[in-house]
Amino acid sequence: MHTAAGAAEAALLQALGEQGQALALLHGDTLGALNAPMRALLPGTAGESVARWAAALPGLPAALAAAPGPRWRCGSSGEYQAQRTALGDGRMLLRLDDERAHLHQLQRQLDDREGLLFTSRSLTVSEMGSVLAHELNQPIGATANLLRGLKLRVARRHPDDSDELAALDKALQQVSYASQIIGRVREYTQSRQPHAGPLDLVALVHQSLGLLDWDLQREALQLSLQLPATPVPVLADAVMLQQVLINLLRNALDALRLDRPAAPCIDITLAVADGRAELCVADNGPGITPQTEARLFLPFASTKPNGMGLGLSICRSLIEMHQGRLWFTRRASAGCCFHFALPLAATAPSPATPTPA
Numbered sequence: 001m002h003t004a005a006g007a008a009e010a011a012l013l014q015a016l017g018e019q020g021q022a023l024a025l026l027h028g029d030t031l032g033a034l035n036a037p038m039r040a041l042l043p044g045t046a047g048e049s050v051a052r053w054a055a056a057l058p059g060l061p062a063a064l065a066a067a068p069g070p071r072w073r074c075g076s077s078g079e080y081q082a083q084r085t086a087l088g089d090g091r092m093l094l095r096l097d098d099e100r101a102h103l104h105q106l107q108r109q110l111d112d113r114e115g116l117l118f119t120s121r122s123l124t125v126s127e128m129g130s131v132l133a134h135e136l137n138q139p140i141g142a143t144a145n146l147l148r149g150l151k152l153r154v155a156r157r158h159p160d161d162s163d164e165l166a167a168l169d170k171a172l173q174q175v176s177y178a179s180q181i182i183g184r185v186r187e188y189t190q191s192r193q194p195h196a197g198p199l200d201l202v203a204l205v206h207q208s209l210g211l212l213d214w215d216l217q218r219e220a221l222q223l224s225l226q227l228p229a230t231p232v233p234v235l236a237d238a239v240m241l242q243q244v245l246i247n248l249l250r251n252a253l254d255a256l257r258l259d260r261p262a263a264p265c266i267d268i269t270l271a272v273a274d275g276r277a278e279l280c281v282a283d284n285g286p287g288i289t290p291q292t293e294a295r296l297f298l299p300f301a302s303t304k305p306n307g308m309g310l311g312l313s314i315c316r317s318l319i320e321m322h323q324g325r326l327w328f329t330r331r332a333s334a335g336c337c338f339h340f341a342l343p344l345a346a347t348a349p350s351p352a353t354p355t356p357a
């Protein structure tokens with residue numbers, strides 16, 4: 001149909017399909033103009049039989065036989081949607097939408113959004129980190145010195161009081177952990193890189209529980225560990241990962257303390273699959289409401305009386321710095337579960353100890 005009318009139809013379809021939609025005009029049983037996306041999808045020439053042309057796409061003949069208006073699925077796996085609109089002069093406009101293209105576009109938008117959020121989360125961490133590192137360094141150093149002095153005096157005056165000495169050791173251990181975090185934050189704000197080395201996640205779980213043993217005992221809860229019998233190697237910054245694990249455990253402890261169930265428990269599970277290690281910290285506390293969920297990973301979103309709402313936002317940034325992912329799920333029974341997954345390291349880890357004795 002190389003007429004002026006045919007050229008006008010083709011130009012109109014091209015203009016209508018600017019968003020990449022595949023369009024064709026049907027003159028009864030005869031094919032009219034096709035725009036470029038439609039020709040790429042289903043080649044045909046104006047003037048040929050619509051039935052012969054449509055036979056190339058499974059499901060399209062049935063869609064063309066139905067009344068115009070509703071959308072019809074076609075394609076070998078229903079990946080296209082066909083819709084016909086009667087133009088009132090005996091012609092029909094046929095539109096074919098590729099659902100996969102929509103999905104790809106949606107995925108791209110989500111990826112872009114996630115990328116932007118990641119950048120802003122990293123900025124938040126590093127800006128707040130510099131301020132906190134600066135402000136806390138002095139008092140932490142002074143506390144460590146005071147504790148060391150006190151320990152020396154206690155050791156001199158009450159050399160047999162192992163309880164007091166052990167409590168002072170624990171206090172020193174906590175202060176040293178705090179100063180390690182500050183040191184790492186300062187390093188990170190300068191280098192923008194985690195201090196990654198081979199480490200074993202099983203050992204990291206035990207070390208983190210060691211730092212919280214006092215809180216765990218005080219809450220009298222059941223702790224269940226499901227850890228592999230062999231080391232689980234990852235390439236990561238030991239201090240940062242310990243920070244994540246301790247934050248998740250502290251949140252579980254807070255949830256169980258604020259709304260205590262009859263038999264409070266925390267379950268820690270570490271599993272390996274598809275080249276990744278996945279660690280879950282689950283509790284049977286009150287769980288998370290949809291309102292809290294909407295702001296869960298945003299900085300300064302807290303439901304606790306004295307909460308700062310920074311823990312989860314920082315944890316997510318720390319895990320993402322290690323090419324990992326951190327997310328949460330609801331438990332069918334009660335409470336919730338926070339998961340993080342990290343790529344497994346190829347090399348065997350050295351028995352890394354994030355906390356000095």
Ligand code: ADP
Pocket residue numbers: 247251252255283285286287288292296301302303304306307308309310311312313336
């Ligand atoms: P903060 O602990 O200072 O509130 P977080 O970012 O660690 O900051 O946590 C944000 C919020 O997420 C908490 O205030 C709480 O409402 C919710 N949350 C986190 N972990 C849990 C949990 N295990 N159970 C119930 N709610 C939780």
